[in-house]
Amino acid sequence: MKVPMNDFRHRVFSFSRMTAIAGNTFTGLTRLKTFYVLLLFALLLIGSSVFMARMTFQQEFQVLKDIALGAMSIFTSLLAVIATARLLPQDIEDRTAYTVLAKPVSRFEYLAGKLLGVLLLVALSLLAMSALFFAVLLFREQSVLNETSRQMAAAPAEQSAEALRLVRASAFNVNLFSGIAVIYVKGCLLAALTLFVSTFATSTIFTTIVMAFVYFIGHLQPIAREYWLQTNSAGMFTKTFLALVVLLFPDLQSFNLTDDVVAGNAIPTALLLKTIAMGVFYCGFYLALAWTVFFRKEL
């Protein structure tokens, strides 16, 4: 007779089990047409900025960055929400969750694996968008540099070098990477929050609608926080409502650093680290909340 060995030791958390689920989630999402349609739209938008009307090169680079970073931010957020919203309801509806959780897989490993799979997908798509953005920026920079060199052919060498330096400074700066990093962290946060909502939601569409509201409320959260902290005259009901908004919803506005990046303002390292740390904290917090709901969920 076949009986399991008594000296068997089960590991409470296994990184390899989690990465197996993450890999499977990633594979599933990359084999979805929706992913490619979304990515194609984002790439078209970023790529089309190369044909924009010719202005002064400073304005042109600013508009190019504005369009590209805006598109990257919106599509990353959209992808994070749409990709995550369908994971749990579909697994439960198709009963694939039964087959996974009937294996020696904890519910935390299952949730963390799903989230990790989405984060990989978001990273990959953001990488593709960034590559195209930098290619477009480089192409436009070269065009402007060539044009400037031609125009400054008769000018003194120092004046010409200064003009070229100005062009380069307007095109590339290190803050672009900071802006992209913050866009990614915001995408991670939204994915974790969507995962939490989907643990108690009954369908993908419900999760997506809730997330649309959360997205807008999250951008208004700092206003609510300021009002909550400063107002003493508000009634009990208003204070409670504001407290709930402040405590339950993430401050998405603090992840909007792209305006500064586009304007060419430097993002202080401390602010960047604080924003990333806040994003990581929110991710962990929502994953923990998702686990507490999913742990006792009857499948």
Next chain:
Amino acid sequence: MDYPAAPIPAVALTGVTKIFPVPFQRRSVVAVRDLNLAVAVGQIYGLLGPNGSGKSTTLKIILGLVPPTRGQARIFGRDSDRVASRESVGFLPESPYFYKFLTGEETLRFYGKLCGLRGAALKSRVEEMLALVGLTSARTRRLAGYSKGMLQRIGLAQALIQEPSLLVLDEPTAGVDPAGAREIRDLILELKTRGITVLLSSHLLGQVQEICDRVGILANGVLVREGALSELLGVENQTQLLLENAPPNLLEAIDDLAARSGARVIERGRPRTSLEQLFLEATEAAPDESADE
């Protein structure tokens, strides 16, 4: 004096009750009521019952997918709410879909990784399972293109990927044609010879009768009958005698003997083949029109 320890059953349910509250109403539904059940190691145990009798809920409780409202479920002595209890369990749910975007081989690799298999061990186990369920030629095809029977077979393969000691099957032949159902039945019997304990739920009473050692019948969440199949189905005061090529005078002599000893011949006739057997013989003998000439 030391007594040998009682063998630990593969599955043990003690006083298990499951109550589901009905959302937005003050009432609740009792899916399983005070269920006591033990499946011995090496047995094939059939859980029977009509739709809504609590079979699937019972299996989910055993697998830790649903917590019982009261009582305790254990697998090889381990609480089934512990993840560790599932190290040695394979499960095939009713009408499983699996991940349609994966191929048959990828599916087995994924479930193997979840069970801690890696490298060469995983590769050889995947090969072995594909061969066992007869899907080696369909290994690179995505599950979206699999038939119902093929899905059921790949489901069985994933359930067996880590060489479990206990196999839990929820309606393993639901929606499968008779030939496929027979293959699954034969596979279950083969697994028994390897020492694997099988717990299955089914509507197909004929099949359960053929393969199970012991059955439990659930009705409205209550275990109304339970025991070894031979005990439950045997009629104590009757004996069946099956003869081949018996001449009429022998039959008459048997009748006389029975009458003289005070016994009574209740029924005499030709045994009939089962409809399933007839179907299999007819379909297997039919020429394959689709074959190349």
